[in-house]
Amino acid sequence: MKLTLLWTDIMVWFLVISLLVWSRVISRSPQVKKQWHTIFKSSIAMASAIILLFYLLFTLLDSVHLRFSTQPTETKSEKVQYQGEIVSLLDLIFAHNIKSTERTYSAPFATHEYAMSIVVDENGVTKQEYLPLKHVGDGDDIVGQSIYAVFIGLIISGVLILVHMVWRKKRGFKSELPWRTAYLTLLFLVVTFSWFYILSYYYHVLGTDKVGGDVLYQSLKSIRTGVLIGILTTLIMLPVAIILGVSAGLFGGWIDDVIQYLYTTLSSIPGVLLIAAGVLSMQVMMDNNPGWFESTLERSDLRLLFLIMILGITSWTGLCRLLRAETLKISQIEFVTAAKAFGVGKLTIIRRHIIPNLMHIILISVVLDFSGLVLAEAVLSYVGVGVDPTMHSWGNMINQARLEMAREPMVWWSLFSAFVFMFILVLAANLLSDRIQTVLDPRNKL
């Protein structure tokens, strides 16, 4: 067994670690701590945060890739041979779903295929009938299995909540945060997941797609794609936007002119077209350099990385413009003038006075952009300039299912699952960003 980290894996782990470090650093400031406290006082914000964490957990599980060694052969070579196939932790958890592919479409919890097939029975008579699915139970004990699954879910969430309560008591927090909402959300999520998970051993809980793949597994795999596009794009564009925005606002003169020219030019190109042009060129480039990747997984990963970079290039302009205007405003305020008069260096002024006062703008735009990017992924995949067609993503799921709309009765489950998974993520992000905006934006003093 060998750990194989893809490029995006490395970036997502780097991001998580730097977020942890950052939260450690800012928790030293009592003022910032109080702000976050106010944010999470709202039960909606708390519930949204728990849901987002749940999605993040799946992303992280799907971002640890392993490569198993093949069975030891007779020839005693010292070198361990590795399989070409790379699997993530999430794949291991859902191994039974990967194996149990059916022939074609089947509805959620179905025991038979969705469409009739022509069979010839032993008497040589040709007839049409619904073939039974290969990898499902008989559908008898669904209630018993559900009760068992919910019970397991309750135990797991109960233990988690208990541990947290004990830990809280030990730390002696006297916080008035809405912990009850948090516990209820967690309970709901864990029970739902355990119900889906345990029943997925007996049924295709959300049905199967055209080639018989399990839709629940696909939807869960798509989480990583969506979340990655949402957060890594921001990670790439943030430094550019901050550096250019602050220097344009602070230094003025020709630097300001050049930076303004840069972002006006970039933002005057229609976004989708710039992305399309970038992705098309990237495709040609990747076709010309097949040596950059070894497997299809690495190829689709590289394509995702390029897509994220292109999205980053097109999306920094808005934030940059905001930061420039705000820096211009802040640098006129007395405390910056005073710092200048004391002979404080420019870098120190930026670090001490400007960046902390820009933090709320950066944060708000990061959370706001996140939901927009998750939704954009679906549209881009539809246009044909999104992630690799072999990669699991909500956009690809919608795109494939869309072609089946004309069928009677409709194949609705792929579309439905993709939209629901996307809706929950985006709704949680939107609600949280609303709350952050209300608390942090100084214009919103209630």
Added chain:
Amino acid sequence: MFAYIIRRVLYAIPILIGVNLITFILFFMVNSPDDMARAQLGAKQVTPELIQSWKEDKGYDKPLFINSKTGGINTVTDTLFVQESLKLFSFNFGFSDANRDIGSDIKERMVPSLAIALPTFMIALITNISLALLLVLFRGSALDTSMMIIAVMIMSVSGLFYIIAGQVLFSKIWHWVPISGYESGWGGIKFIILPVMIGVFAGIGSGVRWYRSIFLEQINQDYVRTARAKGLSELRVLFGHVLRNGMLPILTGVVVVIPTLFMGSLIMESFFGIPGLGSYTIDAINSQDFAIVKAMVFLGSVLYIVGLILTDISYTLFDPRVKLS
């Protein structure tokens, strides 16, 4: 005024040159003329001579930025970049891979695009502003809060869902309107209704929230308090003062969009089979037709810049405090 407009137009030129440079880098440096020739001619019979003759045929045989063979000013002008940019600046978009004149294609397809985009824009503007005014009138009430929650939910659903759900409900199940297609003249209305309604509904969440925040910013101003103190009714205050003063920030967001309406909507047009510029672009992307994508990028940027200039001009018309200098 006139001098100002001239200056703004002149200022747009370096931006358009920048846009050209970006598209040029994307289309000619990453994807060199040799690559294009190979992709066009097919993998089988590619000989260096064939590539050369294809490049000469398309005019791609010049060096990218600096032509050292010719002397004087020609060193810079007789290059691929300058030649291509000049063509675009004169709105000569050349021919697509399928050998169709892109310029006349664009002219032809602008009308269907506008037939969808213009009604969507107008209806959305009116509904969003009236809904926002209604919410501001009842601000802080249960109606306001519940509508705001609904708005966030509408925002959080993928636009693709509205299109698919709309097509299934209104065309497949209820058979009210045809599922897709287009017809010029009044007979085309039955094709236009559904995409317009879906377009309006999909934008209602973010639209209402945006206008509401603009109006709420106005409602705490001193002049509103004065108006109320004069004894004006809340409705008069809302329409006479809040709406009129809110027009200014609304203008910034709205006027810039108007020229880009010509570009049409990518997703809408391809779902509803409308032969506009949006579906034109999507088809070009799918068939990797670089010439069309390049033309659309340039056209989109020109329209956006026209929108920026129009925004500035409309400012002077609506706000006497703003003087162009």
